[in-house]
Amino acid sequence: MTGDGGARGRTLWHGRFAGGPSEELMAFTVSLPFDRVLAADDIAGSRAHVRGLVRGGLLDGDEAAAVLGALDTAEHELASGSFAFAPSDEDIHTAVERRVTELAGPAGAKLHTGRSRNDQVATDLRLWTKRALAEVADRVVSLQGALLARAEAAGGAYLPGYTHLQQAQPVLLAHHLLAHGWALARDVDRLLAARARGDVSPLGAGALAGSSLPLDPEGTAADLGFAAVFDNSLDAVSDRDFVAEALFVLALCGIHLSRLGEEWVIWSSEEVGFVTLDDAYATGSSMLPQKKNPDIAELARGKTGRLVGNLTALLVTLKGLPLAYNRDLQEDKEPLFDSVEQVSLGLAAVEGMVRTATFDLERMAATADTPAAAATDLAEWLVARGTPFRDAHAVVGDLVRRSLAGEGALADLVAADERLGAEAAALIAPGVPVTRRTTRGGGGPVAVAAQLDRFRTHLAADVARLPDGG
The missing domain is CATH 1.20.200.10 (Fumarase/aspartase (Central domain))
Incomplete structure (x- = not known):
């Protein structure tokens, strides 16, 4: 669209200008190739505007019937693909109004009363x-x-x-x-x-x-x-x-x-x-x-x-x-x-x-059952037994480092550590860590249910x- 723009031939604003717009202006400003998507909405808005003009005494019943009938025809033509666009159709609004005026005559020329593009x-x-x-x-x-x-x-x-x-x-x-x-x-x-x-x-x-x-x-x-x-x-x-x-x-x-x-x-x-x-x-x-x-x-x-x-x-x-x-x-x-x-x-x-x-x-x-995936569970196991979290984090981090350095499997190192032991080592078993996320919104079975x-x-x-x- 547009605003108060122009179209080649008889435009909506032709009275102010002595001649028509240039081809270069039209090529740069035309919006019809993309704003025709608005056709159904433009017709719906025009129908409502016509009914408003009737309520304001600006259109009589016969004029409104003619314009509304022309809008129906234009809508059918647009939907069926038979609508014939003209070179002067700068945008979908211009095209619809031109067609309505062709069909409804002088009454169609009143469609734009009180309305701007x-x-x-x-x-x-x-x-x-x-x-x-x-x-x-x-x-x-x-x-x-x-x-x-x-x-x-x-x-x-x-x-x-x-x-x-x-x-x-x-x-x-x-x-x-x-x-x-x-x-x-x-x-x-x-x-x-x-x-x-x-x-x-x-x-x-x-x-x-x-x-x-x-x-x-x-x-x-x-x-x-x-x-x-x-x-x-x-x-x-x-x-x-x-x-x-x-x-x-x-x-x-x-x-x-x-x-x-x-x-x-x-x-x-x-x-x-x-x-x-x-x-x-x-x-x-x-x-x-x-x-x-x-x-x-x-x-x-x-x-x-x-x-x-x-x-x-x-x-x-x-x-x-x-x-x-x-x-x-x-x-x-x-x-x-x-x-x-x-x-x-x-x-x-x-x-x-x-x-x-x-x-x-x-x-x-x-892939999820790597022993290190239970590292946080091991730290929290220690926390639940009174160890400050920073200390627990350091203990488990050291065991992970030693395991990665080749000193032994993490489960074995955990089992042998006097601060952890066999009970803690059981947390590393496949499928166990995922069950321990219990808080609201967490990733474990109870919370996910x-x-x-x-x-x-x-x-x-x-x-x-x-x-x-x-």
Whole structure:
């Protein structure tokens, strides 16, 4: 879109200019190739505007019927692909108004009464964003459901937990999967909160200062399903906070997909071998016949830079703009449309990857069952018997150092140490350390069972929060 821009031929502002716009101006400023995505929202906003004009006595019943009928026709043509765009169609708003005027005649020429493309595009974009964020939230919830299903099926399976990409302590596989699920739960919160803050109608703000005509901003807002009406016309047409916030939420959701993707790239490597991807969710090599590549996980990681770039681009665009509308704001749409598309595609692909992958539970357990994984348990065993933690840490650290130096197996060194002994050495046995994480939110069986219940409840509540539509 646009604002008060131009189009080749008879423009919406042709009366002020002696001639038409240059081809260079049109080539640089046209937005129709990307803002036609807003067609359905533009028609919905126009219908509400027409009904508001009727309530204000600015259109009679026959005129309104003609314009609404023309809008119906334009909507059908756009949906079917038969809509004939003209060279003068600078943006989707111009195209729809031109077609309505062709169909409805003089009544169609009244469609833009009391309205500017400045409040028109802001209305369209808010309608689109409301719907898009709800749809993305639905996809996030679906991925959470996949993680929950795999966590429930994992039972007592465990694997190493890592810090600094170094083995730290074993945790249940369910615990690891739910860690991603909780991060995505925060994305749902942010998506719905951003949607709620953007749920404000700008229709009636005009170009920047409202109108002298008897418009009905409250009525059109209710007609379009907005929760609130603008309070300041300057702010209404220039505000793109809702786009910036949407781009941030989408970028952070993409970052969460990236982190999950990074782990699955590592897990699916032959060196680690924790997971085998389903053939339908992996690719091969054009040269190396043996390869199975985790392209979904890699692209979930790689596209995050694009999402962060979209956010950065809009923030830089907004930072120096004076009130009210400036043509720079045309640059809000492509980043938003692209981020919504990429996150939506990524969520669906990652969900398929997660649902269909095969875990090598034996390999996970074997990797987690290294004696050093019980080091913290040994220190805490000493703490429970009165040893200060720093002293306990030093005792166990020294035993680990001696074992790595070749003085003997850690279990044997622990059993021989008078401060520890056989009872402590039993903590090193395979499968024992993971059972000892008992505190809330921890990675052991009792704590994870309670966490699964909390996650099911939280997910069900989020499903109930999802809007039914835009």
